Amino acid sequence: MQRALWSGFLRSSEKFADRSALFAEGKFLKYSELRAGACRVAATIQAHVDPSETTLTAVFTYRSPTAFIGVLGSLLAGNGYVPLNRTFPIERTQVMLERSGCRSIIVDEGSLPQLNKLLETTSAPLLVLAPDALDLTSYKQQWPQHTFLADHELKPAERWREPAFELDSIAYLLFTSGSTGIPKGVAVAQRNVTAFLDYMVERYEITETDRLSQMFDMTFDLSVFDMFVAWERGACLFCPSQKTLIKPGKFIKDSELTIWFSVPSTAVFMKQLGMLKPAQYPSLRLSLFCGEPLPVSSATAWLEAAPNSILENLYGPTELTIACTRYRWDPVCSLAESEFGIVPIGYPYPNMGVLVVDDNLLEVSPGHEGELLMNGPQMSLGYWKDPAKTAAAFLAPPGKSEIYYRTGDRVRRPLGNAPLTHLGRIDSQVKIFGHRVELGEVESKVRDACGYDGVVAVGWPKTDSGFGGVEVFIEGRESALEKLRSAVAKDLPEYMVPRRFHFMDRLPRNANNKYDRKAMQKLLEEGL
Amino acid sequence: MNAATPDAVQDFLREYVAKYLRGQGREVPADLSDDCDLLLSGYVDSLGLLELMTAIQDHFGREIDFDELDAEQMTIVGPLKRFVAEKLARP
Numbered sequence: 091m092q093r094a095l096w097s098g099f100l101r102s103s104e105k106f107a108d109r110s111a112l113f114a115e116g117k118f119l120k121y122s123e124l125r126a127g128a129c130r131v132a133a134t135i136q137a138h139v140d141p142s143e144t145t146l147t148a149v150f151t152y153r154s155p156t157a158f159i160g161v162l163g164s165l166l167a168g169n170g171y172v173p174l175n176r177t178f179p180i181e182r183t184q185v186m187l188e189r190s191g192c193r194s195i196i197v198d199e200g201s202l203p204q205l206n207k208l209l210e211t212t213s214a215p216l217l218v219l220a221p222d223a224l225d226l227t228s229y230k231q232q233w234p235q236h237t238f239l240a241d242h243e244l245k246p247a248e249r250w251r252e253p254a255f256e257l258d259s260i261a262y263l264l265f266t267s268g269s270t271g272i273p274k275g276v277a278v279a280q281r282n283v284t285a286f287l288d289y290m291v292e293r294y295e296i297t298e299t300d301r302l303s304q305m306f307d308m309t310f311d312l313s314v315f316d317m318f319v320a321w322e323r324g325a326c327l328f329c330p331s332q333k334t335l336i337k338p339g340k341f342i343k344d345s346e347l348t349i350w351f352s353v354p355s356t357a358v359f360m361k362q363l364g365m366l367k368p369a370q371y372p373s374l375r376l377s378l379f380c381g382e383p384l385p386v387s388s389a390t391a392w393l394e395a396a397p398n399s400i401l402e403n404l405y406g407p408t409e410l411t412i413a414c415t416r417y418r419w420d421p422v423c424s425l426a427e428s429e430f431g432i433v434p435i436g437y438p439y440p441n442m443g444v445l446v447v448d449d450n451l452l453e454v455s456p457g458h459e460g461e462l463l464m465n466g467p468q469m470s471l472g473y474w475k476d477p478a479k480t481a482a483a484f485l486a487p488p489g490k491s492e493i494y495y496r497t498g499d500r501v502r503r504p505l506g507n508a509p510l511t512h513l514g515r516i517d518s519q520v521k522i523f524g525h526r527v528e529l530g531e532v533e534s535k536v537r538d539a540c541g542y543d544g545v546v547a548v549g550w551p552k553t554d555s556g557f558g559g560v561e562v563f564i565e566g567r568e569s570a571l572e573k574l575r576s577a578v579a580k581d582l583p584e585y586m587v588p589r590r591f592h593f594m595d596r597l598p599r600n601a602n603n604k605y606d607r608k609a610m611q612k613l614l615e616e617g618l
Numbered sequence: 619m620n621a622a623t624p625d626a627v628q629d630f631l632r633e634y635v636a637k638y639l640r641g642q643g644r645e646v647p648a649d650l651s652d653d654c655d656l657l658l659s660g661y662v663d664s665l666g667l668l669e670l671m672t673a674i675q676d677h678f679g680r681e682i683d684f685d686e687l688d689a690e691q692m693t694i695v696g697p698l699k700r701f702v703a704e705k706l707a708r709p
Binding site for chain 2 (some may be wrong): 123179332333334335337338339340355356359361362363364365435456565566567593595596603
């Protein structure tokens with residue numbers, strides 16, 4: 091049955107009104123309080139903005155109670171939300187706001203100092219809600235074309251009316267880095283998110299006694315899991331401040347978390363900083379990782395530190411709504427099922443279809459590698475106001491009538507009941523003197539040889555037919571080069587042996603903290 | 619092993635931040651003042667700070683228990699460099 095994304099929260103706010111829904115900025119918010127705050131925001135948007143004009147509201151906040159009130163308030167007003175992040179360069183935020191066409195925006199106290207700059211590039215009149223502000227006179231004078239509402243100017247919660255729910259209502263519009271450098275917006279429908287949530291809360295048997303981490307910024311779609319899985323069943327969400335984020339171990343203990351969800355990088359660094367000592371985190375019953383490949387060594391170290399926890403590796407691009415495959419770590423068989431020292435991505439969620447195809451989009455036979463295509467109820471609406479990009483990524487392969495999303499990820503089509511294994515990005519496969527080289531394989535050998543987890547291989551230099559060789563970037567301290575080179579060369583054909591190793595304290599990363607291979611290529615172009 | 623005076627730590631921090639900002643195509647500050655908060659200045663993000671701490675340990679060749687440093691202090695250049703230098707000075 092189709093339902094609105096806010097329905098789970100409303101149900102919990104009635105059933106668990108006096109339980110805590112959120113911990114942020116050092117204080118707890120009860121379900122009743124979170125609901126009241128969200129309804130005030132929603133009622134105000136409903137009173138001021140004509141719904142025929144736009145269906146999106148921007149949320150310009152960072153880890154504050156107002157951030158969560160803003161997300162729920164947007165949804166309760168019948169709008170999708172567009173998360174903006176004040177820790178991003180303001181130019182990027184300006185582009186996101188302008189491209190989204192939002193006519194309303196919620197701003198928290200910490201983001202107000204950037205508001206003037208943000209409004210410089212805003213063309214249409216905007217309704218600005220600042221629930222943390224008492225006085226907005228200076229803004230009103232500077233920007234007469236926009237409407238500014240401080241805390242006391244919001245409508246009372248009682249004025250809120252539940253909006254009609256439409257099948258393709260957008261839940262959120264999330265900008266991801268585009269290959270051209272201009273962020274592209276992925277439009278995710280409420281029905282995509284509820285399909286995801288229904289499976290997650292059942293699978294993990296979430297109850298009102300659970301305590302979930304909110305490690306992800308709202309501009310990363312994995313944050314949607316944290317918020318809505320918690321609120322669907324009356325659980326409490328713990329949002330660490332920017333400062334607490336750097337002490338994840340203390341955060342788990344102080345908050346007595348039962349459910350952890352982060353990128354694997356966090357586990358990698360906790361291990362290096364001695365924060366994964368045996369049995370340190372007995373409160374955890376479930377640990378989830380998603381967003382990048384999970385090294386086997388990190389998974390096993392995590393489980394030693396969280397002995398009462400099960401561990402699952404999730405996989406999913408934003409276009410398929412948060413996550414769409416899962417793999418549960420099993421001490422008996424998981425080592426054998428992992429490839430290149432990386433935990434498998436496992437099995438598709440129910441109702442999600444999988445196709446593994448070759449360059450011509452024809453299905454490969456079991457046991458062979460290819461690009462992963464998926465479809466099903468979590469397949470999003472496509473790219474915001476960009477039919478050309480949408481048509482290129484969401485398509486019907488030859489001989490198929492159904493539309494699939496092209497993930498750009500390389501996987502092995504399973505033999506029998508084996509799990510899917512992630513082998514790298516399609517664009518991480520390069521041709522070197524005509525040989526097909528999977529850069530992930532080079533990275534895995536180097537990782538083993540040098541002991542650092544942060545390793546990225548890049549094709550270099552460019553030739554007409556591909557690349558002349560491979561160079562490798564390592565996040566770590568330079569160590570015995572000759573030893574490293576010979577250890578790698580022992581296992582690889584000559585054309586795959588890295589020509590140079592570059593050691594850096596920190597490898598270039600994109601906005602979501604994933605390694606940025608293009609930036610490293612650029613360093614080489616600039617003569618590194 | 620590198621000598622670990624507060625100045626040496628400061629030099630390392632400045633180089634680290636410069637490399638990070640250059641990698642992002644951003645402007646590099648001439649120096650880092652003692653009261654500069656690396657996190658609030660946007661010189662590193664939270665995951666970047668974990669990486670920075672690993673890099674400090676690697677650079678100076680010693681394990682350091684950062685749990686003893688207050689979270690409010692550990693992102694600020696002055697307290698951070700004095701803490702690291704003090705830790706490294708102990709046998």
